[in-house]
Amino acid sequence: xxxxxxxxxxxxxxxxxxxxxxxxxxxxxxxxxxxxxxxxxxxxxxxxxxxxxxxxxxxxxxxxxxxxxxxxxxxxxxxxxxxxxxxxxxxxxxxxxxxxxxxxxxxxxxxxxxxxxxxxxxxxxxxxxxxxxxxxxxxxxxxxxxxxxxxxxxxxxxxxxxxxxxxxxxxxxxxxxxxxxxxxxxxxxxxxxxxxxxxxxxxxxxxxxxxxxxxxxxxxxxxxxxxxxxxxxxxxxxxxxxxxxx
Amino acid sequence: xxxxxxxxxxxxxxxxxxxxxxxxxxxxxxxxxxxxxxxxxxxxxxxxxxxxxxxxxxxxxxxxxxxxxxxxxxxxxxxxxxxxxxxxxxxxxxxxxxxxxxxxxxxxxxxxxxxxxxxxxxxxxxxxxxxxxxxxxxxxxxxxxxxxxxxxxxxxxxxxxxxxxxxxxxxxxxxxxxxxxxxxxxxxxxxxxxxxxxxxxxxxxxxxxxxxxxxxxxxxxxxxxxxxxxxxxxxxxxxx
Numbered sequence: 358x359x360x361x362x363x364x365x366x367x368x369x370x371x372x373x374x375x376x377x378x379x380x381x382x383x384x385x386x387x388x389x390x391x392x393x394x395x396x397x398x399x400x401x402x403x404x405x406x407x408x409x410x411x412x413x414x415x416x417x418x419x420x421x422x423x424x425x426x427x428x429x430x431x432x433x434x435x436x437x438x439x440x441x442x443x444x445x446x447x448x449x450x451x452x453x454x455x456x457x458x459x460x461x462x463x464x465x466x467x468x469x470x471x472x473x474x475x476x477x478x479x480x481x482x483x484x485x486x487x488x489x490x491x492x493x494x495x496x497x498x499x500x501x502x503x504x505x506x507x508x509x510x511x512x513x514x515x516x517x518x519x520x521x522x523x524x525x526x527x528x529x530x531x532x533x534x535x536x537x538x539x540x541x542x543x544x545x546x547x548x549x550x551x552x553x554x555x556x557x558x559x560x561x562x563x564x565x566x567x568x569x570x571x572x573x574x575x576x577x578x579x580x581x582x583x584x585x586x587x588x589x590x591x592x593x594x595x596x597x598x599x600x601x602x603x
Numbered sequence: 604x605x606x607x608x609x610x611x612x613x614x615x616x617x618x619x620x621x622x623x624x625x626x627x628x629x630x631x632x633x634x635x636x637x638x639x640x641x642x643x644x645x646x647x648x649x650x651x652x653x654x655x656x657x658x659x660x661x662x663x664x665x666x667x668x669x670x671x672x673x674x675x676x677x678x679x680x681x682x683x684x685x686x687x688x689x690x691x692x693x694x695x696x697x698x699x700x701x702x703x704x705x706x707x708x709x710x711x712x713x714x715x716x717x718x719x720x721x722x723x724x725x726x727x728x729x730x731x732x733x734x735x736x737x738x739x740x741x742x743x744x745x746x747x748x749x750x751x752x753x754x755x756x757x758x759x760x761x762x763x764x765x766x767x768x769x770x771x772x773x774x775x776x777x778x779x780x781x782x783x784x785x786x787x788x789x790x791x792x793x794x795x796x797x798x799x800x801x802x803x804x805x806x807x808x809x810x811x812x813x814x815x816x817x818x819x820x821x822x823x824x825x826x827x828x829x830x831x832x833x834x835x836x837x838x839x840x841x842x843x
Contacts, residue, residue, distance in 0.1 A: 408750055410746050410750065436750055443747060449744060450744075464751070
């Protein structure tokens with residue numbers, strides 16, 4: 358499968374501090390890549406660079422054939438092809454669940470309202486929330502909000518989905534429902550996904566490849582089962598023991 | 604000299620004339636102030652990412668310039684008394700124009716000066732209200748909008764705007780009422796607004812009690828009308 362995302366020698370600095378050092382990274386079409394690592398290791402920054410929420414400071418990023426920084430003016434095209442789900446859901450508080458999901462198709466894809474809402478309803482149904490379509494985000498639980506947020510990102514019909522710690526802000530009993538939705542997206546629709554998470558069960562069941570980051574570098578990568586069973590570095594071994602015990 | 608109700612009745616027509624002028628200055632001043640305020644308020648946060656415009660380098664110098672320009676305007680206006688601004692605009696500004704250009708017959712009408720003063724003065728305060736409300740919109744919502752691939756114009760129109768406007772209403776109500784009461788200061792440049800009308804009637808009949816009570820009640824009616832209009836606005840918007 359060809360690579361839909363490629364990073365060549367990418368660095369990212371915030372002011373004086375460099376948080377990503379010479380990253381070489383790619384995701385093939387249909388691949389599910391799980392990124393783990395201690396806090397501050399740069400894993401969120403890495404996936405935020407993919408849809409240009411953070412601009413890379415050095416190197417090259419290629420998303421679906423669009424080159425950054427050479428083709429900065431096509432940044433919006435990248436964002437249309439790359440959906441994102443955030444740790445804090447970030448649903449638009451003044452729109453109902455249905456309006457949130459229909460917003461992307463209507464405004465970003467220029468679809469008519471009726472058609473956009475039909476798509477939105479189908480997606481809400483897919484994430485098991487069709488009966489909540491007229492609820493405002495404030496009246497939904499965290500797990501429900503995150504499932505709406507996933508539907509919202511899918512509604513634009515992206516080729517890649519990025520998940521930035523999608524279950525970290527959830528109460529334990531709600532993590533499962535969100536992970537189940539993510540699993541079905543990966544398995545049923547063969548979506549290309551990059552997932553930053555601490556859910557090791559999800560990583561081994563759904564992930565095609567596991568990437569361990571530390572201090573702004575990719576330290577290890579490979580098949581999730583193998584990497585988790587036989588970590589090649591002390592840092593990963595140490596990290597895994599911490600994750601498992603919580 | 605007791606309280607004479609007939610004095611109030613007699614002075615009502617000129618007072619109402621004054622109230623009409625006060626209302627006119629306030630509404631046109633606020634309308635212009637909103638335009639100036641929105642431009643200056645957004646200008647103060649240009650390139651900071653709050654409007655989905657994370658600085659990627661290309662327009663950085665322009666946005667820095669815009670920020671300084673808007674900040675200079677706000678500080679300059681906020682930092683000087685409105686009465687001095689009105690005097691400057693009415694007395695000094697025409698002289699300045701004459702000195703700098705060849706327009707000999709340049710005149711500034713008192714009413715024009717009054718309206719412009721309110722526009723500029725309210726504009727500076729409204730700029731801060733606009734800035735505060737926009738900055739208070741959670742950055743995650745801006746990122747969520749951007750990540751869907753919408754344009755910055757759409758982001759501002761459909762996401763940042765609607766959320767920020769709800770938060771602007773209470774402080775805007777404050778500013779509108781302050782601006783209305785500030786029109787009473789234009790007595791110094793001879794605009795026949797409510798306070799000046801009251802002053803003139805009082806100077807001829809010396810009925811301070813009746814006149815100032817009536818003037819006060821008239822201001823109260825106008826400020827209440829403004830406050831009610833804004834409250835209705837607030838209620839009409841969805842609560843979330």
